[in-house]
Amino acid sequence: MTIYELAPFAEQGECDRILAVCNYDIGTTLNRLMEDHLMQLGLVSSRQEAIDALLDHNHDLALAANSLLQ
Numbered sequence: 001m002t003i004y005e006l007a008p009f010a011e012q013g014e015c016d017r018i019l020a021v022c023n024y025d026i027g028t029t030l031n032r033l034m035e036d037h038l039m040q041l042g043l044v045s046s047r048q049e050a051i052d053a054l055l056d057h058n059h060d061l062a063l064a065a066n067s068l069l070q
Helices: 012-021 026-040 047-056 061-069
Strands: none
Touching: 012 026, 026 047, 026 061, 047 061
16 A cells, blocks of 8 residues: 555645655654644644554544544
8 A cells, every 4th residue: 555545634745745754664654644634633732642642542543533532
């Protein structure tokens, strides 16, 4: 799968930019995109909060977001 398929919530340009920042590591890029997405939605105020929420939910973005809404 491509990063675009793994991160349908992110725009292609953002995927490309983060992919380069993460030295083309797909796993790291996906994690970073999910962290950024939670911050853009206003569900967290820091990257660490996003990381913690994703870790608590095995990097399931939907579960992490839902838990932050409660």
